[in-house]
Amino acid sequence: MKKHIFKRAYEMYYDGFRSMTVGRKLWVLIIVKLAIIFLVLKLFFFPDILHTEYDSDESRANAVRKSLITQP
Template identity: 50%
Template sequence: MSITGLYRFYRDGFRSMTVGRTLWKIILIKLFVMFAILKLFFFQDYLGSNFSTDEERADHVLQQITGPAENNH
């Protein structure tokens, strides 16, 4: 199957959708909400606001990853 044939296949399929268009709109709205709006309110720039250089940021991340594990026995 050629690229133009593949393109026509999907183009015609999306044109004839009725319920599918609504579902795609819902999916796109949900993706927008997840990546744009939630990022603004819940995922603050912690490293950028608390550390001034890249070296300090790297040291903090390294300490968080390789820090001592707590024993919760």
């Protein structure tokens, strides 16, 4: 009997991950890298300045206008 497409897709991923050789090390690297990028850098070092300091598009536009008018 032919298996359901989702079952086949699941098995493809399951078998694929299980039979990885080089890939296991890569997955560790990917997870560590993504954790550093999104959980450390994005959260603590890279706030979106205009979105954190202002709560509406109008106030953001005003802030940018003020900055561009007053810059030396």
